[in-house]
Amino acid sequence: MSAADLLSDAVDLRLMRQVVIKDAKAWQRLYDELRDAITRTANEQGREAIIEGLDRLRELGPGDFVAADRAPILAAIRKHMGGPALEAAMRGPVLRLSDAIFRVGADEIGRATGVDIGFMRPDLDALDVIAEGNLYWVGNSWNSHVQDKMTRALDDYFRAGMTREQLAQRLAEDFAGASPMGTGYWEMLADHTATKTREMGRVTGYERAAVEYVQVRAHLDEHTTQQCRSMHGRVIPVSKLSQQRDDYLAAIKTRDLVSAKEVWVMHRDASALAGIKTGDLPPGTASPPYHFLCRTITVAYFSARHQVPVGSTAVVEQTEVDRWQSKTFNREPLSRKETEALIERSKTARWSSPDSMAEHLEKHGRRHWGSAAGYGQAAIDIIRRGDRDVHVSVRRGRMKALFTERRRKGAVSLVVVDVASNQIETLHIRSAKRLSSITDDVPAIKQPARGITKWFH
Numbered sequence: 001m002s003a004a005d006l007l008s009d010a011v012d013l014r015l016m017r018q019v020v021i022k023d024a025k026a027w028q029r030l031y032d033e034l035r036d037a038i039t040r041t042a043n044e045q046g047r048e049a050i051i052e053g054l055d056r057l058r059e060l061g062p063g064d065f066v067a068a069d070r071a072p073i074l075a076a077i078r079k080h081m082g083g084p085a086l087e088a089a090m091r092g093p094v095l096r097l098s099d100a101i102f103r104v105g106a107d108e109i110g111r112a113t114g115v116d117i118g119f120m121r122p123d124l125d126a127l128d129v130i131a132e133g134n135l136y137w138v139g140n141s142w143n144s145h146v147q148d149k150m151t152r153a154l155d156d157y158f159r160a161g162m163t164r165e166q167l168a169q170r171l172a173e174d175f176a177g178a179s180p181m182g183t184g185y186w187e188m189l190a191d192h193t194a195t196k197t198r199e200m201g202r203v204t205g206y207e208r209a210a211v212e213y214v215q216v217r218a219h220l221d222e223h224t225t226q227q228c229r230s231m232h233g234r235v236i237p238v239s240k241l242s243q244q245r246d247d248y249l250a251a252i253k254t255r256d257l258v259s260a261k262e263v264w265v266m267h268r269d270a271s272a273l274a275g276i277k278t279g280d281l282p283p284g285t286a287s288p289p290y291h292f293l294c295r296t297i298t299v300a301y302f303s304a305r306h307q308v309p310v311g312s313t314a315v316v317e318q319t320e321v322d323r324w325q326s327k328t329f330n331r332e333p334l335s336r337k338e339t340e341a342l343i344e345r346s347k348t349a350r351w352s353s354p355d356s357m358a359e360h361l362e363k364h365g366r367r368h369w370g371s372a373a374g375y376g377q378a379a380i381d382i383i384r385r386g387d388r389d390v391h392v393s394v395r396r397g398r399m400k401a402l403f404t405e406r407r408r409k410g411a412v413s414l415v416v417v418d419v420a421s422n423q424i425e426t427l428h429i430r431s432a433k434r435l436s437s438i439t440d441d442v443p444a445i446k447q448p449a450r451g452i453t454k455w456f457h
């Protein structure tokens with residue numbers, strides 16, 4: 001489909017909606033009722049049903065809503081959560097919370113899979129950013145003609161839904177003659193403007209939902225760049241993202257291209273961010289995109305503290321594990337005291353089950369440790385030894401403690417303990433230089449511990 005066809009489709013869609021009699025007040029009333037209902041709904045499924053109803057409403061918009069739309073939206077929610085539950089949720093005094101706090105979680109699933117935008121629904125926050133105007137330049141041009149075309153193209157992208165390829169093609173056609181650039185340039189421009197706009201929109205969403213921290217989530221596969229591998233998992237205060245967005249928009253408004261590039265750096269050097277503590281990241285590094293054609297996103301981060309029921313005895317311990325895990329996500333080694341606490345905790349770790357141990361024994365251990373009893377005990381002994389080394393890493397979102405004992409020829413015996421559950425997961429022999437695999441969220445970080453090994457260096 002050509003860009004012209006797409007555009008005319010989008011226009012048709014809007015005209016079609018305009019012939020219906022609108023009822024903006026009824027829209028607002030239902031929107032408020034549903035938003036309040038969320039705060040009275042305890043179960044996940046019920047909340048999701050209501051959020052879907054809210055999404056449906058946001059899609060329609062107050063300008064396109066007619067009174068008759070109310071019944072089918074409520075009927076759809078009722079089907080998922082049951083009539084009495086919905087009625088109860090829609091009555092009584094409420095604590096006002098933004099629906100956004102729940103939307104963040106709902107969105108996360110789609111976004112974590114690497115989908116770059118929800119094409120079925122307009123991204124209203126991104127559209128607000130576009131409305132600020134004067135945000136984009138093409139080549140070195142920055143005139144009103146360029147602005148208008150770019151704004152319209154992006155508006156259609158976020159509102160009507162186009163793929164990135166279609167947006168690139170649209171820009172190439174719209175600006176044909178204005179700039180003698182090759183296809184690659186338009187692809188990059190389309191991607192870059194759309195990604196930045198979307199991420200700035202997400203910051204607004206976090207602010208509205210009073211989310212304090214976000215976590216960087218790269219799309220991990222064989223194409224993941226080194227920059228984004230280095231950023232993956234880091235926990236960043238929303239205040240930093242807000243500041244970056246404000247600085248960027250301010251630079252753009254005064255057409256200060258140099259500052260715009262400084263406050264939001266596109267890293268060309270692949271190793272520029274590797275192993276740096278989050279607090280020491282170079283200026284201009286907060287929100288993705290971190291480089292051109294970046295697929296990384298952010299998601300709301302809620303610490304484990306918020307997941308533990310009030311009054312539970314697990315609170316203190318969970319808080320400690322949570323702190324260790326946040327530090328690991330941020331590439332910070334634990335303090336000596338924290339490392340000692342981690343070792344003490346791990347000394348009480350047990351194999352998750354006899355079956356799991358037997359499986360690992362067959363896979364990696366029979367030749368070296370012989371019996372199941374010998375294998376099981378060897379793992380516990382390595383954790384307890386005074387001269388073992390301790391590393392931590394994050395694998396599939398969970399913090400791991402890695403205990404290693406030196407063997408011959410640069411090899412180590414490696415015991416992996418899942419920190420939160422305090423369970424031993426495996427014991428096997430590895431090269432001391434390869435404690436991490438490419439699929440780890442955060443590669444192994446050496447911890448300060450007694451008996452620091454000399455043979456690593």
Ligand SMILES: [Zn+2]
Pocket residue numbers: 225227228290291293294295296
């Ligand atoms: Zn990236």
